[in-house]
Amino acid sequence: MSAMEQIPIADASRRFTTRVQAALFPTLAQSLVSLALLSLIGFVVYAFVDWALIRAVFSGSDGSVCRAPSAGACWPFITHKMGVFLYGRYPEAEIWRVNLTYVLALAGLTPLMLPGVPRKLLLSLYMLIVFPALAFILLRGGLLGLPLVGTELWGGLLLTLVIASVGIAASFPIGILLALARRSDLPIVRWAATGYIELVRGVPLVTVLFMASVMLPLFLPPDVTIDKLLRALVGVALFSAAYLAEVIRGGLQAIPRGQYEAADALGLGYWRKMGLVVLPQAIRIVIPGLVNSFISLFKDTSLVLIIGLFDLIGIVEQSVQADAKWFSPQTAATGYFFAGAVFWIFCFAMSRYSASLERKLENRGRS
Amino acid sequence: MNNDRAKRWLEPKTWAEAAYDPQVRAVVFQSLLVIVLLIAATEIVLNTAANLKKQNITSGFEFLSRTAGFDVSQSLIPYSSKSSYAGALLVGLTNTLLVAALGIVIATVLGFAIGIARLSPNWLASKLALSYVELVRNVPLLLQLLVWYVAVLRAFPPPAEALGLPLGAHLDKRGLHLPQLTFEHGGGALLLSILGAIAAAWFLTRLARQDRDGAWKHSSFIAAAWALVGIVPFLALLYAAAYVSVAYPTLGRFNFEGGLSIEPEFLALLIGLSTYTAAFISEIVRAGLLGVPRGQREAAAALGLTRRQALRLVILPQAMRIITPPLTNQYLNLTKNSSLAVAIGYPDLVSVFSGTVLNQTGQAVEVILITMAVYLAISLATALFMNRFNARTAWAER
Numbered sequence: 055m056s057a058m059e060q061i062p063i064a065d066a067s068r069r070f071t072t073r074v075q076a077a078l079f080p081t082l083a084q085s086l087v088s089l090a091l092l093s094l095i096g097f098v099v100y101a102f103v104d105w106a107l108i109r110a111v112f113s114g115s116d117g118s119v120c121r122a123p124s125a126g127a128c129w130p131f132i133t134h135k136m137g138v139f140l141y142g143r144y145p146e147a148e149i150w151r152v153n154l155t156y157v158l159a160l161a162g163l164t165p166l167m168l169p170g171v172p173r174k175l176l177l178s179l180y181m182l183i184v185f186p187a188l189a190f191i192l193l194r195g196g197l198l199g200l201p202l203v204g205t206e207l208w209g210g211l212l213l214t215l216v217i218a219s220v221g222i223a224a225s226f227p228i229g230i231l232l233a234l235a236r237r238s239d240l241p242i243v244r245w246a247a248t249g250y251i252e253l254v255r256g257v258p259l260v261t262v263l264f265m266a267s268v269m270l271p272l273f274l275p276p277d278v279t280i281d282k283l284l285r286a287l288v289g290v291a292l293f294s295a296a297y298l299a300e301v302i303r304g305g306l307q308a309i310p311r312g313q314y315e316a317a318d319a320l321g322l323g324y325w326r327k328m329g330l331v332v333l334p335q336a337i338r339i340v341i342p343g344l345v346n347s348f349i350s351l352f353k354d355t356s357l358v359l360i361i362g363l364f365d366l367i368g369i370v371e372q373s374v375q376a377d378a379k380w381f382s383p384q385t386a387a388t389g390y391f392f393a394g395a396v397f398w399i400f401c402f403a404m405s406r407y408s409a410s411l412e413r414k415l416e417n418r419g420r421s
Numbered sequence: 422m423n424n425d426r427a428k429r430w431l432e433p434k435t436w437a438e439a440a441y442d443p444q445v446r447a448v449v450f451q452s453l454l455v456i457v458l459l460i461a462a463t464e465i466v467l468n469t470a471a472n473l474k475k476q477n478i479t480s481g482f483e484f485l486s487r488t489a490g491f492d493v494s495q496s497l498i499p500y501s502s503k504s505s506y507a508g509a510l511l512v513g514l515t516n517t518l519l520v521a522a523l524g525i526v527i528a529t530v531l532g533f534a535i536g537i538a539r540l541s542p543n544w545l546a547s548k549l550a551l552s553y554v555e556l557v558r559n560v561p562l563l564l565q566l567l568v569w570y571v572a573v574l575r576a577f578p579p580p581a582e583a584l585g586l587p588l589g590a591h592l593d594k595r596g597l598h599l600p601q602l603t604f605e606h607g608g609g610a611l612l613l614s615i616l617g618a619i620a621a622a623w624f625l626t627r628l629a630r631q632d633r634d635g636a637w638k639h640s641s642f643i644a645a646a647w648a649l650v651g652i653v654p655f656l657a658l659l660y661a662a663a664y665v666s667v668a669y670p671t672l673g674r675f676n677f678e679g680g681l682s683i684e685p686e687f688l689a690l691l692i693g694l695s696t697y698t699a700a701f702i703s704e705i706v707r708a709g710l711l712g713v714p715r716g717q718r719e720a721a722a723a724l725g726l727t728r729r730q731a732l733r734l735v736i737l738p739q740a741m742r743i744i745t746p747p748l749t750n751q752y753l754n755l756t757k758n759s760s761l762a763v764a765i766g767y768p769d770l771v772s773v774f775s776g777t778v779l780n781q782t783g784q785a786v787e788v789i790l791i792t793m794a795v796y797l798a799i800s801l802a803t804a805l806f807m808n809r810f811n812a813r814t815a816w817a818e819r
Contacts, residue, residue, distance in 0.1 A: 092545065
């Protein structure tokens, strides 16, 4: 052991007060900054607790209880409207179908996301082929004796999850094809893919949604009508595919040349080379990037409000603006807080998951 | 080589041979793609034409010169309901550019501050910055805009009970009312002196920078040069004081009158866009600062630079090379996200043109194509500008 290594760098056994002093009050200037920040935190926490708990209204059957000048958060607005926020106008007697769909999704997703669970391929096939069919039959009905529930009745969190998951599932294969096409040796294929990707990435999602909602019906033969939800889904999937393609292209570029050449040497054709050798490695590398794209897609689903679909944010906004029964100065803040909390939990969980995958990949690279 | 290729191409082959020839395959495959794309395009054009005919909509861009007939709440250029649809397009475009440009400036300043705070030795500062980023990044921008607009700015008291701010400004539910400076006869001189002082300071700074080892290189010299920017216009102001008048917003019968009023829609969009983008920029700045090798920080410390000097003179300039490309993406995102203005009624390009004009004229195809083309042009121009900036900061690569 050299003398260098014996110098204690951080003494874990130091007393708590000393550690706090070192972290927060090392110099006069730092102490002033710390004090300012402490008072800021104190103020924010106090204001929030005061609003959400102390001055909050917890029971009542309409907005009149929340109209008192000193009232804080209007929680009965959330509890009374919970059904609408979660399921939209989905008929109450049929809500078990939505919940069953959630259970089926969780049954497939949980083992898929946990590391170490075997048969990932089988599970992926279930999630990509069996589950969507089951979910469609369950949610929409009109088959197997289930009464039909039109998509115009879907709303709230249900619609958010439907748009996000269909958007993800549909844009993923398109994204892979676009990424492959952009790296193709065939110039026309490459130009077409590059043009599409750059065009879509250069415009806001709002304009793509407008296009899907207004122009898509014009593109189709005059006698074909297309469901409003389906239009939004087409718009979201086409938009998201361009972003996914760029993420996947990054993965394709990171695969060493030798892998391509080895596949060629084995006599594999283009599709088998890509499907069996290159893509499995490329997609594994970019999983964190893909999850990040999914988080943006999930947040972006709220934009369907602009073309008249009511996802979670849309339906909260509608209840805040248009429900005279619950009108009060605190209704908007409470509703937004609820919607924000739900979105935050979903997105934060996904970003944590992505970060843990990233760490795992990094470790694998080092060992 | 080429000759060989041509010969191989011309040689007679069996069908099986041809089917496995990569060149033949390339030609066939791409021809098929072109044919499929052409068929799809023709189908779309024919269907659209048929649908438009059925709805009695004449296509074309003549509608742009027709009278718009609607008012817009905020406009940088002269516009009235008698202006044309093309005028409305311009108003929307300038409003989008205004909020995007201001948003980019604020988001950059805020994002750099938060990104640097993330790496602060002060535990509270770094954790507070982390909480900000995690809170803001994981909530949809649309919701944040609604919060700023409906729950914060529209929740302010009516004009009669407006919140008084320093310098005679007022904040109420109709927006922010600021005192406005009006330059009369001496105004031009004042503006000229400001511009002249900035030009002089910029020139002196360049001179000081180029003179690498001379006495000019002193940083206090640069500071003095920039002090000129403050002093010269101040002297000019003293001279012209008689000609500059300040119009304070005063409470009229229903609303504030005089001064400069900023609409709450604009404020909400600006605050929402810049605070949201700042969270993403701060992560980029943090990654950029961490990307500078440790040795650079240690070398700066060994030279006796303080932490602040090391950051400004050694770390940040090198980090900028890592930061600039993703920063460009964030600027583009902010500009594209400004289209969410339509949700809170700020008259941006989408809300004025794809919203009101589309509804009034029914020219869906033309309106949406123009909107998309404008955004594409803005994206390309920003990317071009930032690539030039990037080329300048990346020069020291060896």
